[in-house]
Amino acid sequence: MKKFAGLVAILIIWLIAVQLELVKPIFLPPLSDVALSVKESVLTLNGVITIFQTLKRTIIGFFFGLLFGISFGMFLGLNKKLYETCEWFVDFFRSVPVTAMFPLFLIFFGFGDLSKIAMGAWASGFVILVNTIHGVWNVKKNRKLMAMTKGASRTQILTKITLFETLPYTFAGARIGISWNLIVVIVAEMFIGTEQGIGKQIYDASVIFDTATVLGMIFVIGMIGYGLNQMMLSLEKRVVHWEGNPAA
Amino acid sequence: MSLLAVSKVWKSFPKKPVLRNIDIEIKKGEFATLFGPNGCGKTTLLNLIAGILEPDKGDIAIDNKLPQEQVVGYVFQNYRDSLLPWRTNLENIAFPLELQGVAQEERARKVKKLVRSLELKIPLHNYPYQSSGGEQQLVAFLREIITQPKLILMDEPFSSLDAESRAYLRVKIQEISEKMDLTILFVSHDIDETIQLGDTILLFDAKKRTIAKKLSVTLGRPRTEEIIYTEPFHRMKKILQRYEE
Ligand SMILES: Nc1ncnc2c1ncn2[C@@H]1O[C@H](COP(=O)(O)OP(=O)(O)OP(=O)(O)O)[C@@H](O)[C@H]1O
Ligand SMILES: [Mg+2]
Numbered sequence: 001m002k003k004f005a006g007l008v009a010i011l012i013i014w015l016i017a018v019q020l021e022l023v024k025p026i027f028l029p030p031l032s033d034v035a036l037s038v039k040e041s042v043l044t045l046n047g048v049i050t051i052f053q054t055l056k057r058t059i060i061g062f063f064f065g066l067l068f069g070i071s072f073g074m075f076l077g078l079n080k081k082l083y084e085t086c087e088w089f090v091d092f093f094r095s096v097p098v099t100a101m102f103p104l105f106l107i108f109f110g111f112g113d114l115s116k117i118a119m120g121a122w123a124s125g126f127v128i129l130v131n132t133i134h135g136v137w138n139v140k141k142n143r144k145l146m147a148m149t150k151g152a153s154r155t156q157i158l159t160k161i162t163l164f165e166t167l168p169y170t171f172a173g174a175r176i177g178i179s180w181n182l183i184v185v186i187v188a189e190m191f192i193g194t195e196q197g198i199g200k201q202i203y204d205a206s207v208i209f210d211t212a213t214v215l216g217m218i219f220v221i222g223m224i225g226y227g228l229n230q231m232m233l234s235l236e237k238r239v240v241h242w243e244g245n246p247a248a
Numbered sequence: 249m250s251l252l253a254v255s256k257v258w259k260s261f262p263k264k265p266v267l268r269n270i271d272i273e274i275k276k277g278e279f280a281t282l283f284g285p286n287g288c289g290k291t292t293l294l295n296l297i298a299g300i301l302e303p304d305k306g307d308i309a310i311d312n313k314l315p316q317e318q319v320v321g322y323v324f325q326n327y328r329d330s331l332l333p334w335r336t337n338l339e340n341i342a343f344p345l346e347l348q349g350v351a352q353e354e355r356a357r358k359v360k361k362l363v364r365s366l367e368l369k370i371p372l373h374n375y376p377y378q379s380s381g382g383e384q385q386l387v388a389f390l391r392e393i394i395t396q397p398k399l400i401l402m403d404e405p406f407s408s409l410d411a412e413s414r415a416y417l418r419v420k421i422q423e424i425s426e427k428m429d430l431t432i433l434f435v436s437h438d439i440d441e442t443i444q445l446g447d448t449i450l451l452f453d454a455k456k457r458t459i460a461k462k463l464s465v466t467l468g469r470p471r472t473e474e475i476i477y478t479e480p481f482h483r484m485k486k487i488l489q490r491y492e493e
Binding site: 041140141142143145146147148149150152156160166167235240241242 | 281298299300319320322324326329332333334344346347348355375376377395
């Protein structure tokens with residue numbers, strides 16, 4: 001219960017502030033208006049489609065991010081010499097915010113869904129890539145030696161040891177990556193525009209100073225982000241069950 | 249005819265000489281313990297015999313083959329780092345069989361048969377992290393003997409266990425070794441353990457960086473912890489203490 005004490009306090013202050021008209025509604029709209037906008041977005045067909053569009057772009061992008069991050073991560077992790085020659089490339093491009101590269105994505109992928117998906121994939125892909133590389137490097141030397149003394153081939157070491165040892169790192173990257181992916185998709189929806197999407201809706205509401213809808217959608221995004229994170233966590237717990245266990 | 253023959257082996261690391269002129273002979277079925285203080289080069293020697301490292305000079309033969317051509321069992325100092333935590337105990341023990349392409353059912357059958365024949369209680373379907381340290385070390389040991397390699401190397405395998413598991417395993421390993429007619433080279437820096445386990449004891453002289461002596465232990469088996477109260481044990485212990493540093 002303690003966890004929610006802060007939230008309850010904020011809500012009470014909010015209610016009082018609005019009731020006594022201490023703040024202009026454009027800064028702090030009535031709580032009921034915000035609740036209404038949340039309800040609309042979750043319970044109307046239009047609202048659900050909006051959420052679905054954003055989620056769809058996020059998930060498809062994330063899928064490609066995974067594909068890119070894991071395959072290149074394994075490849076670069078295993079080929080240290082190759083990594084050294086293109087380390088600057090990885091470090092450079094993951095340091096440039098993908099949002100700064102909007103124009104490039106627009107040129108290559110157009111104004112439709114494709115560019116939003118590609119930007120999301122880029123954002124999550126690099127986090128997963130870097131984590132996977134570090135995972136490959138962190139394989140316990142003794143485990144590899146153990147397999148080698150038993151005559152394991154390189155492929156066997158890769159599929160039976162390295163892959164598993166890398167999983168916890170890849171998962172950590174994927175969890176951060178999916179959050180980034182969601183952020184980038186929403187920002188892209190705001191600034192590139194689209195038929196439907198949470199980002200677009202926030203943007204439209206802000207243009208007409210509809211603060212209640214803006215706050216309501218922020219709440220919805222928070223719930224989606226939280227949900228995705230919890231989903232990844234529970235998946236992680238099941239797949240990498242041995243990790244975080246002191247005896248493992 | 250010795251199963252393991254190490255002759256005139258030298259090994260240095262860059263700027264660090266470790267082993268000088270090492271000679272070792274171990275017969276088939278022999279349980280040899282190697283005693284030496286910390287950092288004297290025991291692990292390095294085992295790595296040479298396992299074929300993980302190559303000697304600068306000298307020869308190593310296991311059943312007349314080079315270490316690289318011979319698969320040996322090797323129980324590492326730290327079992328946690330060598331077990332595969334994403335596999336159950338059974339799958340860990342079966343790992344070498346899997347590498348050889350043995351089918352899954354056959355693997356499970358072999359593991360269960362081995363565990364039964366040795367009268368061990370191991371939760372085979374649990375994961376290592378759900379098992380005690382002693383059970384984990386047993387799993388690591390069984391993994392090394394499941395393919396019945398000619399030679400088993402053990403690097404201070406019990407040093408990180410609690411006293412009770414250690415006492416149990418010191419007795420159990422004698423029983424297993426006898427039953428399966430294993431040839432073991434067991435490295436230790438614990439004097440009591442060295443004497444309790446070995447048919448023969450190789451003494452490492454840290455100053456000369458070589459094996460100084462080979463002793464035979466005439467005590468009967470199985471040897472429990474109680475052995476330390478016997479007179480012959482005391483006499484051996486006095487000799488070993490000179491190499492303790
Ligand atoms: N790869 C290496 N490169 C350089 N020096 C090494 C290497 N491996 C071991 N050494 C050094 O060689 C010496 C012998 O090491 P080794 O691990 O064989 O000793 P040990 O008898 O097994 O020690 P412990 O009782 O601590 O297990 C040590 O001084 C160690 O620092
Ligand atoms: Mg050692």
